[in-house]
Amino acid sequence: MDNRVYVIGRDTVPQYLRLEAGEELMMTLVMLPGTDLRIPLEVDLTGPGASLDLAGAYLCPGAEHVDLRVLVKHAAPGCRSRQLFKGIVGGTADAAFDGLIYVARVAQQTQAYQENHSLLLSETARVESRPQLEIYADDVQCSHGATTGYLNPDELFYLRSRGIPEPEARCLQMIAFLAPVLNRLPEELIEEIHAGLS
Amino acid sequence: MNNDVLLDIRDLRAGVEGKQILKGVDLQVRRGEVHAVMGPNGAGKSTLGGVLSGRPSFTVTGGSVSFDGRDLLAMSPEERSWAGLFMSFQYPVEIPGVSITNFMKAAVAARRKAQGLPELSPAEFLTLLKEKMGMLQMKGEFARREVNVGFSGGEKKRNEIFQMAMLEPTLSILDETDSGLDVDALRIVAEGVNALRTPQTAAIVITHYQRLLDYIVPDVVHVLKDGRIVRTGGRELVDLIEKEGYEGIDG
Numbered sequence: 087m088d089n090r091v092y093v094i095g096r097d098t099v100p101q102y103l104r105l106e107a108g109e110e111l112m113m114t115l116v117m118l119p120g121t122d123l124r125i126p127l128e129v130d131l132t133g134p135g136a137s138l139d140l141a142g143a144y145l146c147p148g149a150e151h152v153d154l155r156v157l158v159k160h161a162a163p164g165c166r167s168r169q170l171f172k173g174i175v176g177g178t179a180d181a182a183f184d185g186l187i188y189v190a191r192v193a194q195q196t197q198a199y200q201e202n203h204s205l206l207l208s209e210t211a212r213v214e215s216r217p218q219l220e221i222y223a224d225d226v227q228c229s230h231g232a233t234t235g236y237l238n239p240d241e242l243f244y245l246r247s248r249g250i251p252e253p254e255a256r257c258l259q260m261i262a263f264l265a266p267v268l269n270r271l272p273e274e275l276i277e278e279i280h281a282g283l284s
Numbered sequence: 285m286n287n288d289v290l291l292d293i294r295d296l297r298a299g300v301e302g303k304q305i306l307k308g309v310d311l312q313v314r315r316g317e318v319h320a321v322m323g324p325n326g327a328g329k330s331t332l333g334g335v336l337s338g339r340p341s342f343t344v345t346g347g348s349v350s351f352d353g354r355d356l357l358a359m360s361p362e363e364r365s366w367a368g369l370f371m372s373f374q375y376p377v378e379i380p381g382v383s384i385t386n387f388m389k390a391a392v393a394a395r396r397k398a399q400g401l402p403e404l405s406p407a408e409f410l411t412l413l414k415e416k417m418g419m420l421q422m423k424g425e426f427a428r429r430e431v432n433v434g435f436s437g438g439e440k441k442r443n444e445i446f447q448m449a450m451l452e453p454t455l456s457i458l459d460e461t462d463s464g465l466d467v468d469a470l471r472i473v474a475e476g477v478n479a480l481r482t483p484q485t486a487a488i489v490i491t492h493y494q495r496l497l498d499y500i501v502p503d504v505v506h507v508l509k510d511g512r513i514v515r516t517g518g519r520e521l522v523d524l525i526e527k528e529g530y531e532g533i534d535g
Contacts, residue, residue: 239340244377247337248391248447249365249398258390262381 095121107133114270115142119282124153131165143267144173152181160193169200176207182214191222200230257284296347298335305331307511316483321490323508324530329490333459337371366398368454372444379431416449437464445476456487462496474499
């Protein structure tokens with residue numbers, strides 16, 4: 087499956103995508119530090135057996151405003167969708183994630199999952215996560231989850247006790263947190279993200 | 285044997301969340317020595333390890349600790365590591381997303397930088413990694429695994445000793461390294477610790493049981509009870525504890 091990677095603000099990101107029968111799409115969105123944005127994205131799975139693997143990373147360490155609105159619409163039977171959005175929000179930045187999975191009455195045997203996890207770096211950063219399910223079929227597997235947390239102090243101490251300086255240890259923790267999304271990106275982009283976080 | 289005092293703890297008092305746990309600990313460790321700190325649950329053994337390694341949740345309320353002539357308590361956890369202190373954790377932390385190789389690369393690079401040494405080339409680092417893994421009978425795939433993620437109790441402890449081998453500390457503190465280990469793992473860990481012993485380095489083995497001390501033989505044994513060292517002696521103290529338990533031992 088090819089993986090389409092979009093860096094928001096640099097690449098033109100489609101706002102509407104349609105997956106026909108049996109089509110598979112892997113798509114990854116990256117929001118680098120310093121960008122304010124509002125992203126509406128709708129993906130419709132309109133043919134049986136279509137499959138979507140969507141992920142995103144938002145890096146908002148400063149004063150960014152990010153507003154992500156994702157709608158995944160299952161309009162045919164036997165489709166699969168998986169979404170994973172992870173972000174780091176610090177300074178006075180705020181990030182909102184609004185994700186709706188819509189499953190039409192005809193879309194039996196749907197498998198749809200959505201996860202949104204954020205890491206807060208400061209007391210003044212804000213995250214708002216609104217995962218939603220709207221399901222009209224009765225034979226489906228759907229789930230969503232959202233978490234917001236801080237860097238784990240035990241991890242931080244462990245890294246520092248091995249001589250890794252605090253700022254670098256925090257950076258390692260952030261990279262580790264983002265790893266499931268970063269693993270989908272080309273090497274140059276991963277390096278750019280590393281540089282942006284340290 | 286070099287008779288320099290490497291670690292000098294004087295009247296150390298410390299606690300957590302306002303609760304006093306260490307109530308005046310005195311302990312001197314010389315280069316070349318292995319000390320055991322034994323004691324019942326709740327005596328303050330892990331607090332001692334935590335305070336020495338700089339765990340932020342503990343508050344020092346009195347006393348002093350000098351390490352290699354420097355004020356240990358004034359140093360950050362990373363500075364303590366650069367100065368040659370290493371603590372093997374009782375509960376090693378899982379760090380998903382970070383491989384053991386990258387973890388150790390960052391640790392070795394930071395320490396060499398702090399010591400004013402040139403950076404290791406990737407080939408030199410790999411040679412060091414393989415050498416230390418070989419010493420602890422670890423397989424190649426180990427270095428690619430995420431730090432402690434999905435490790436058994438024994439693998440976690442072995443990973444601690446591996447990190448110790450990589451960082452070549454002057455003073456190693458082993459906090460309950462024997463808990464959760466079967467006899468084979470215990471032997472491998474002890475062999476690793478013994479292989480790293482030199483006349484210039486020292487170790488403190490913190491433990492509840494005498495089991496590990498069958499393999500790592502201490503020069504000095506201390507009994508910690510209710511935040512104080514109540515007895516200091518030689519190996520025979522281990523046998524006495526084994527026979528009579530901690531109840532019978534007082535200052």
